[in-house]
């Protein structure tokens with residue numbers, strides 16, 4: 111029997127909510143299929159952090175690798191999805207069930223009851239750097255969130271991102287976890303090998319762990 115797949119990726123298009131000030135996401139048609147041309151050919155122009163994406167370390171450190179330079183291991187393998195809808199402005203250490211998180215290689219935080227597909231949410235929940243630090247010492251290699259950033263929209267210091275940097279961990283942002291019960295899954299969410307990019311779109315999915 112086929113194992114169930116959850117698609118945890120935002121649709122990308124002109125209505126995808128973007129970080130304030132980012133340029134529009136545009137898919138345009140450059141060549142039109144017709145009597146003289148056998149194909150349609152287009153191109154996409156998009157902010158690298160649009161929708162569901164993987165930050166590269168280059169995003170928060172000039173010495174960090176770009177999306178082409180990151181190994182794939184963090185982005186594929188067992189993960190734990192945890193429900194943090196009860197958290198306040200920030201997911202704090204005391205909000206977390208550390209029994210469930212201890213030793214988890216990949217942790218995905220759900221903060222939304224319903225993902226805000228139709229409008230930008232400037233008050234999204236952030237992750238406290240202390241939570242990232244505790245995961246780092248617990249050998250977590252990837253942290254995912256259903257929000258646009260680990261840090262608050264107003265952050266100028268990006269403390270959570272720098273805690274990730276300290277452990278050379280990896281980040282997924284903009285996940286859609288509405289339909290995913292808390293528990294253990296296989297994560298697959300591979301960034302594109304985009305040279306010079308500080309982030310990359312990903313098609314993120316979860317699969318039931320093989321029994």
Ligand SMILES: N[C@@H](CC(=O)c1ccccc1NC=O)C(=O)O
Nearest residue numbers: 129132159165258259260261283
């Ligand atoms: N997804 C991004 C959001 C982000 O940092 C950002 C994106 C566009 C413009 C400014 C941003 N951050 C700080 O000003 C992040 O990695 O947190």
Ligand SMILES: [Zn+2]
Nearest residue numbers: 159165283309
């Ligand atoms: Zn990002």
Ligand SMILES: [Zn+2]
Nearest residue numbers: 165259260283
């Ligand atoms: Zn980020």
